[in-house]
Amino acid sequence: MLRLNLRDKNTLLRTSFLSELGPTAMASMLEIANISSYEARDVLFREGEPADCFYTVLSGYVRLYRLNKDGREADIRICGPGDIFAECLLTLGDTYLYNAQAAENVTLARFDLGRVRQLAEQEKDVAKAIMRSLSDHLRGTMDCIANDRLQTAPQRVAHYLLTHCGAEEGPGSVRLPFQKSLLAGMLGLAPEALSRAFSSLRKVGVTVRGRTIQISDISALKQI
Known part of the structure; x- marks a missing residue:
């Protein structure tokens, strides 16, 4: 206690x-x-x-x-x-x-x-x-x-990133407060499905380095 x-x-x-x-x-x-x-x-x-x-x-x-x-x-x-x-x-x-x-x-x-x-x-x-x-x-x-x-796996991930990046346009970044396995569970995804979702988001400028996620174009991410 x-x-x-x-x-x-x-x-x-x-x-x-x-x-x-x-x-x-x-x-x-x-x-x-x-x-x-x-x-x-x-x-x-x-x-x-x-x-x-x-x-x-x-x-x-x-x-x-x-x-x-x-x-x-x-x-x-x-x-x-x-x-x-x-x-x-x-x-x-x-x-x-x-x-x-x-x-x-x-x-x-x-x-x-x-x-x-x-x-x-x-x-x-x-x-x-x-x-x-x-x-x-x-x-x-x-x-x-x-x-x-209603949302695909990449759309769920995009929604999470947009909600937590703190910017409306231009580049941005998100620092995950926990392991990616917990993010997968939070979004209702298997860990491998989360990895595939991040891979598909590379085309709109999303890159993952450990717990840090960089977004090169928030406007493009909004279009997912």
Whole structure:
């Protein structure tokens, strides 16, 4: 267990779950938070295990995924600083719905499900925050499904690059905050499909060097 330092506290205060809480509800949520760190590849929980907490990522990245009976893995989501996961269990369910693994060294805030449920009965702000978080995830899931069905693999990669390069025209670059294998999972692609997508984007000036991706012409990339 770790103490909540200023940086972690500021990350928590900016999350969609806590950012709009009133002073009383905010103080109660911060009191409930338990701070823990995990090393890369540590398993936080497995699908089907009894659920006792939901989480906020303070630093690092967490991979959420499912396994089929043959051991094949399917990434559901990559959670970074400020992201919340497993909070859907606040309203329904008592077992985890997927596996969670530290993709690298991470620091997390853990919130006891039972205590937050009790707090939500006393504080309307907390109940509203739960509804808002679930609504945000529903909208995000709908966008993800639509993109998977409407966009090709190169278009998914292009969309990610355009969203994160910070420029509207001319050249640009993106520094991936994690390994390309995590980007593949985030975009719903197999690693080899991601490699083929990057190869196809070379024609519009996209080059990859480790985690750094250079874009020679953002306008051309927008046409993919």
